Amino acid sequence: MSGKLFLSASSTVLVASIIAVASAATPVELQKVRHDHYHELGDAFKEVRDQSKAASPDFAALEKAAETVNKASIDQQQWFPKGTGPEAGKTRALPEVWSKPEDFTAAQKMFSDRAPKLLAAAKAKDIAGVQAAFKELGGACKNCHDTFRSPEEH
Amino acid sequence: MRVWDVPVRLVHWLIVLSVAGAWWTAEAGRMDWHSYCGFTLLGLLAFRIYWGFFGSSTARFGQFVRGPRSIVSYLTGRWPHVPGHNPLGALSVIALLALMLGQVVLGLFTVDVDGIESGPLSTFVSFDAGRLAARWHDRLFDVLLWLVGLHVVAVFFYLIVRKENLIGPMLSGKRAYDNDQPGMKQASAVRFLIGVALACALTWTIVRAFQF
Numbered sequence: 007m008s009g010k011l012f013l014s015a016s017s018t019v020l021v022a023s024i025i026a027v028a029s030a031a032t033p034v035e036l037q038k039v040r041h042d043h044y045h046e047l048g049d050a051f052k053e054v055r056d057q058s059k060a061a062s063p064d065f066a067a068l069e070k071a072a073e074t075v076n077k078a079s080i081d082q083q084q085w086f087p088k089g090t091g092p093e094a095g096k097t098r099a100l101p102e103v104w105s106k107p108e109d110f111t112a113a114q115k116m117f118s119d120r121a122p123k124l125l126a127a128a129k130a131k132d133i134a135g136v137q138a139a140f141k142e143l144g145g146a147c148k149n150c151h152d153t154f155r156s157p158e159e160h
Numbered sequence: 161m162r163v164w165d166v167p168v169r170l171v172h173w174l175i176v177l178s179v180a181g182a183w184w185t186a187e188a189g190r191m192d193w194h195s196y197c198g199f200t201l202l203g204l205l206a207f208r209i210y211w212g213f214f215g216s217s218t219a220r221f222g223q224f225v226r227g228p229r230s231i232v233s234y235l236t237g238r239w240p241h242v243p244g245h246n247p248l249g250a251l252s253v254i255a256l257l258a259l260m261l262g263q264v265v266l267g268l269f270t271v272d273v274d275g276i277e278s279g280p281l282s283t284f285v286s287f288d289a290g291r292l293a294a295r296w297h298d299r300l301f302d303v304l305l306w307l308v309g310l311h312v313v314a315v316f317f318y319l320i321v322r323k324e325n326l327i328g329p330m331l332s333g334k335r336a337y338d339n340d341q342p343g344m345k346q347a348s349a350v351r352f353l354i355g356v357a358l359a360c361a362l363t364w365t366i367v368r369a370f371q372f
Contacts, residue, residue: 147276
């Protein structure tokens with residue numbers, strides 16, 4: 007009896023936890039998480055741009071933003087799990103992300119290869135270096151977006 | 161008889177070019193050139209507003225902006241045929257100038273979705289505020305297109321239905337009037353140069369985001 011109770015209790019826990027895991031990460035929720043990550047990245051990019059143009063840059067803010075960009079360049083490789091494309095809900099991620107995985111990985115790698123240069127320049131308080139690295143990094147963004155992101159809606 | 165001075169005509173056609181240029185470059189994703197078009201438009205608008213107070217008689221807001229009663233009397237054919245904007249056309253001038261000014265100001269604060277491209281004044285606002293400006297920049301452009309369309313339709317309505325050519329005078333500056341009346345009072349070249357200098361200084365200051 008107690009064995010049965012234990013079994014049913016544990017299976018209830020198991021089922022509940024499966025539901026919990028599944029519901030914590032529905033495709034739509036994963037899309038939202040991804041969207042929030044990119045929002046944070048855009049915010050950081052703006053900070054880098056603003057500080058690199060400021061008469062007296064806030065180097066602490068610049069470095070923090072460059073850290074965020076650098077971290078995102080590595081983390082983004084986890085932001086596109088299978089099943090989170092346009093078939094799951096509203097997203098600008100194109101099906102090519104999943105149908106051309108090698109090209110997509112290469113595009114992501116361009117970002118993660120270039121981001122450390124920005125961080126290094128920010129740490130060195132080298133504004134000219136930040137501007138150059140920012141421009142180069144913008145090229146990596148565009149490179150990926152041209153193929154793997156749908157155009158902005160009007 | 162002279163109706164439009166050189167600055168009014170020049171600014172008019174340069175506005176056409178810079179708005180068309182801003183449209184085309186935005187569609188093509190050339191944001192660097194889009195910015196230059198916007199800055200040019202900013203300078204042109206600044207000059208035109210100055211000219212609306214200190215320019216030749218037909219360019220001055222004080223002369224052509226009228227109340228609703230004047231508009232009614234124009235519509236009912238009781239308005240004298242004098243050189244310059246009629247009371248109804250004045251509304252179109254004001255609406256177009258105001259809308260373009262709003263569009264330029266929004267553009268100055270706009271940030272793109274990636275935080276990479278941005279207007280020079282976006283450094284004073286947050287990423288989210290810059291994105292909000294971008295959305296309104298996008299929406300207001302549709303309104304502007306409609307108004308430009310209305311402006312062009314109205315000009316052709318005058319040409320075809322009322323047999324009045326308004327395009328020629330905007331090129332030559334001259335228009336025939338049947339009755340005897342005082343023509344345009346031309347503003348001096350010094351005033352023109354002051355206006356150009358002020359417009360350039362203002363535009364330069366804004367483009368540099370007040371940093372020197």
